[in-house]
Amino acid sequence: MTIRSFHRSGLALIAGLIFWSGSAAAVTLITDDEAKRPDDPQTTATRGITRGPSIHFEPPASGPAAHAPFDFRVHFEAHGGATVDPAHIRVIYLKMPNVDLTERLRPYITAQGIDMPAAQIPLGEHALRVEVEDSDGRSGEATFTVNVGK
16 A cells, blocks of 8 residues: 555545534434324423422524524522432423433433533424422422424
8 A cells, every 4th residue: 555545545534534423413302203293282381389400491592493403401400409410300202102301311411401412303393391309309390392493
């Protein structure tokens, strides 16, 4: 093998890796098949007075996501000196039957929240429920809709 042919094949390898890493950036949060399921009719949120953790969905900066992928962010706020326990966080896609998204999100979950860059979600409205528990055993729950526009 000459130096010139090694150089060409090395450039091709580098170009292929750059292309592959760019296309692998988006991570599927909700599949097309899951989005086609019927909505769960029991998506109403109930909220009482509690010292449990607060949950805040951060919609994309431009309002409803103009397209996917986009950064999926949820912030947690514990109260009364407690901390949120990342092991006791669940994220449920409210379809029939419900889809537990927790394991897909596990690498992006911390005590402060969920920060998933480049989440891939099909077009449409998607109802999600986030359940959180703090170090004192108090729970918090929030239901919100992610709008992915055309």
